[in-house]
Amino acid sequence: xxxxxxxxxxxxxxxxxxxxxxxxxxxxxxxxxxxxxxxxxxxxxxxxxxxxxxxxxxxxxxxxxxxxxxxxxxxxxxxxxxxxxxxxxxxxxxxxxxxxxxxxxxxxxxxxxxxxxxxxxxxxxxxxxxxxxxxxxxxxxxxxxxxxxxxxxxxxxxxxxxxxxxxxxxxxxxxxxxxxxxxxxxxxxxxxxxxxxxxxxxxxxxxxxxxxxxxxxxxxxxxxxxxxxxxxxxxxxxxxxxxxxxxxxxxxxxxxxxxxxxxxxxxxxxxxxxxxxxxxxxxxxxxxxxxxxxxxxxxxxxxxxxxxxxxxxxxxxxxxxxxxxxxxxxxxxxxxxx
Numbered sequence: 001x002x003x004x005x006x007x008x009x010x011x012x013x014x015x016x017x018x019x020x021x022x023x024x025x026x027x028x029x030x031x032x033x034x035x036x037x038x039x040x041x042x043x044x045x046x047x048x049x050x051x052x053x054x055x056x057x058x059x060x061x062x063x064x065x066x067x068x069x070x071x072x073x074x075x076x077x078x079x080x081x082x083x084x085x086x087x088x089x090x091x092x093x094x095x096x097x098x099x100x101x102x103x104x105x106x107x108x109x110x111x112x113x114x115x116x117x118x119x120x121x122x123x124x125x126x127x128x129x130x131x132x133x134x135x136x137x138x139x140x141x142x143x144x145x146x147x148x149x150x151x152x153x154x155x156x157x158x159x160x161x162x163x164x165x166x167x168x169x170x171x172x173x174x175x176x177x178x179x180x181x182x183x184x185x186x187x188x189x190x191x192x193x194x195x196x197x198x199x200x201x202x203x204x205x206x207x208x209x210x211x212x213x214x215x216x217x218x219x220x221x222x223x224x225x226x227x228x229x230x231x232x233x234x235x236x237x238x239x240x241x242x243x244x245x246x247x248x249x250x251x252x253x254x255x256x257x258x259x260x261x262x263x264x265x266x267x268x269x270x271x272x273x274x275x276x277x278x279x280x281x282x283x284x285x286x287x288x289x290x291x292x293x294x295x296x297x298x299x300x301x302x303x304x305x306x307x308x309x310x311x312x313x314x315x316x317x318x319x320x321x322x323x324x325x326x327x328x329x330x331x332x333x334x335x336x337x338x
Contacts, residue, residue, distance in 0.1 A: 128194045
């Protein structure tokens with residue numbers, strides 16, 4: 001839908017600061033009420049430069065062909081300004097990042113954690129496998145996951161996204177993403193594949209399990225969140241980092257999700273599962289507990305969840321965690337525009 005600038009100005013009280021919902025690398029978002037009483041979130045660029053315009057055009061091109069309950073809907077756009085203004089469905093509960101980390105902390109039951117993770121997994125699986133021209137999101141992080149009143153997850157912010165060639169050969173491109181969530185292989189080589197999204201999703205799983213922010217967390221020895229999670233998994237000490245509510249309510253299912261996070265964040269991209277297999281594993285967890293059989297679930301990397309079902313008893317990953325820690329330290333010590 002094409003929306004006039006006058007309509008959007010009226011909807012946001014001329015983009016009054018009190019209507020500001022937040023902002024990120026690709027623009028500032030305002031809450032607006034259209035003349036038909038439709039509540040929307042309106043995004044406009046912070047800086048009028050060609051790169052920002054290209055990102056807005058990219059987002060319109062991608063979202064206009066997407067329809068999925070776990071991906072934020074693009075309602076319309078305004079083309080009267082130098083930089084396009086985009087209007088999305090309004091998502092009432094803010095970002096997953098705020099829900100997990102903003103104080104005072106709110107209770108997040110295990111079943112809601114599992115449902116949020118499954119929703120994000122479904123969205124990424126859809127982007128990678130179910131649309132005519134598959135898409136790599138390229139910036140999966142908790143601030144780009146919105147939650148509605150029912151805590152349904154909605155993936156947003158497609159300004160950095162890229163189409164995947166049909167032969168799925170890696171794309172070589174300038175690195176874009178967020179420290180803490182960024183796939184090390186993509187960072188080192190600039191080679192972008194759908195497994196880069198898989199890695200970032202694995203970080204989201206760790207964030208859900210620990211309620212710690214990947215962008216700022218440091219262990220006492222200076223390790224980032226992923227490296228610390230892997231090290232504690234190897235030493236049978238995940239209880240030291242898991243959120244208390246996850247420990248109390250998650251049980252065997254939390255062990256499986258921790259194992260899934262481990263597989264998604266493997267250093268070698270080819271050893272990570274596809275988002276389709278991740279989605280299937282998470283869906284299986286949401287079925288009746290009497291019918292859940294973790295030993296039947298297998299990943300495409302050639303190993304099964306049975307090998308990773310108990311972080312409490314796992315003891316043979318020290319070498320991998322040491323290697324990963326060194327790699328991650330290099331990534332986290334670097335800086336680049338975002």
